[in-house]
Amino acid sequence: MHRSDRMSEINRRALIGSLAAAPLVVAARAPSSPVATTRHGRVRGTIERNVLAFRGIRYGADAAPRRFQRALPPAPWQGIADATRYGPAAPQTRPEEQTSEDCLFLNVWTPALDKGRRPVMVYLHGGAHAHGSGSDPLYDGGNLVRRGDVVVVTLNHRLAALGYAYLAQLGGPAESGNAGNLDIILALQWVRDNIAGFGGDPARVMIFGQSGGGAKVVTLMAMxxxxxxxxxxxTMSGQHVTAAGPNHATARAQAWMTRAGAADVATLARLPIGQLVEAMAMTDPLEGKGEISFTSTLDHHVLTRHPFVPDAPREAAHIPLIIGNTHDETALWIEKTLRAGDTTWDNLPDRLARQMVKDLAPDHVIARYRQLYPDRTPGQILLAASTAGRSWPGHLIQAEERARIGAPTWMYQLDFPCPDAGGILGAFHTLDIPLVFDNVDAPGARTGVSTEARRLAGMMADAFIALARTGDPNGGALPRWPHFELTQRPTMIFDRDVRIEHDPRREERLLFAVAPYIKPGG
Structure with missing residues (x-):
């Protein structure tokens, strides 16, 4: 996943800063506040429109003393810990909320502290493995809880170099290239051991995530x-097919270590965190653009295979999976260009070449698009072809490989357009988040609050809730959603008119199918 998918819309992140919390402290007694018991101690939350919310529950010990290593569970505490504020996010470049290496906190929304044995929906945030947290207002689980009688969990974990720098070949810990994923596993172990006390069922846990979070979902399926x-x-727009290879990951780790001014891993582990974060802003040494990229690594240790190469893991074939993408993914990254409206037939080839991942000649691609869509403008072809040549192929590979092993898989495409700028942005990367969470009113949603948006949000939320509850997204007002298979390629189109299409955008798919999909810098 390109690191620019960090979802850095400032208008919604501005709210988060006011929600960030210091490490847990003993809370003052409040008779109307709910108190839950975990294996490590009691926590006090709040009640918000009849939903019990617990923010900033510690699931891991301070990670700073074990930098680059597997984190440990927290030590037990006495008294009642405050769980009314979000915990700090992981250290990252350009943070928009409080950060700390002591960042292993999760958040729980639940209808009641009873023995309800409800489905549990655990969300993994996006941000290209480098940015973000579980505190975004779009991830508030309250509406899912009210709508579906479920328990919702979001979490923070180590990011970027602290979570994914592969130091094993440089004398560092064997697990360093996947420390962030091991944090997520620690959080899932917390869910297994504690969620029954929050009214959840540890035998019905669903993980879901968007962009980098979706990539972590499919990576966990391979672990x-x-x-x-x-x-x-x-997985929502989480088009990872491969993890980082160990040699490229080592090259990045070495470059980052040099930029940070450390001669060896032991020194790196002792440097001030600010020095490490500053070095993480360096240009990626393999791609020659953007920040240095750290992601899940094929380390032959905790991650022993790629998520979808050479195939889908048969060991995960029993896990039902939704694979989703948006029709106009790349509009998030080329929004300024689309708004400017200055793409012409002359500059289109160069602009498209900079966006495509699949290695096809841009003039060949443009000529075919002009045949397929003779009425489209250069800007519209830029959006369509960049999406089909960059962000869509990974999703197709995931669905195809799952179909080949007969694993229960459902594919969707979000076509519902953002109303901004007269709809020219289409359904861009991240637009499905507020719909799945039924949070179209939340800051930064960008879906609008029309009757159509609210109806669509309800249908998407209900499908995800159904998957968590029964292992099948079908039911309610949704048209029958068949398993994805290779003959007809049935895909749920989420739009004003929710429907099944067979092999949507077939000609675009075939155009790009002649070239392999290779993750940039992987």
């Missing part, structure tokens, strides 16, 4: 240690 901890999954 033997993670698979027993969840029972259903959904």
């Amino acid at each position: 033997a240690e993670a698979r027993p901890l969840f029972h259903a999954a959904a």
Whole structure:
């Protein structure tokens, strides 16, 4: 996933800063506040429109003393810990909320502290493995709880170099290239051991995530240690097919270590965190653009295979999976260009070449698009072809490989357009988040609050809730959603008119199918 998918819309992140919390402290007694018991101690939350919310529950010990290593569970505490504010996010470049290496906190929304044994929906945030947190207002679980009688969990974990710098070949810990994923596993173990006390069912845990979070979902499906901890999954625009290879990951780690001014890993582990974060802003040494990229690594240790190469993991074939993408993914990254409206037939080839991942000649691609869509403008072809040549192929590979092993898989495409700028942005990357969470009123949603948007949000939320509850997204007002298979390629189109299409955008798919999909810098 390109690191620019960090969802850095300032208008919604501005709210988060006011929600960030210091490490847990003993809370003052409040008779109307709910108190839950975990294996490590009691926590006090709040009640928000009849939903019990617990923010900033510690699931891991301070990670700073074990930098680059597997984190440990928290030490037990006495008294009642405050769980009314979000915990700090992981250290990251350009943070928009409080950060700390002591960042292993999660948040729980639940209808009641009873023995309800409700489905549990655990969300993994996006941000290209480098940015973000579980505190975004779009991820508030309250509406899902009210709508579906479920328990919702979001979480923070180590990011960027602190979570994914592969130091094993440089004398560092063997697990360093996947420390962030091991944090997620620790959080899922917390869910297994504690969620019954929050009214949840540890035998019905669904993980879902968008963009980098979706990539983590499919990576966890390829990790033997993670698979027993969840029972259903959904990846939203998480088009990872491969993890980082160990040699490229080592090259990046070495470059970052040099930029940070450390001669060896032992020195790196002792440097001030600010010095490490400053070095993480360096240009990626393999791609020659953007920040240095750290992501899940094929380390032959905790991650022993790529998520979808050479195939879908048969060990995860029993886990039902939703695979989703948006019709106009790349509009998030080329929004300024689309708004400017200055793409012409002359500059289109160069602009498209900079956006495509698949290695096809841009003039060949443009000529075919002009045949397929003779009425489209250069800007519209830029959006369509960049999406089909960059962000869509990974999703197709995931669905195809799952179909080849007969694993229960459902594919969707979000076509519902953002109303901004007269709809020229289409359904861009991240637009499905507020719909799945039924949070179209939340800051930064960008879906609008029309009757159509609210209806669509309800249908998407209900489908995800159904997957968590039964292992099948079908039911309610949704048209029958068949398993994805290679003959007809049935895909749920989420739009004003929710429907099944067979092999949507077939000609675009075939155009790009002649070239392999290779993750940039992987």
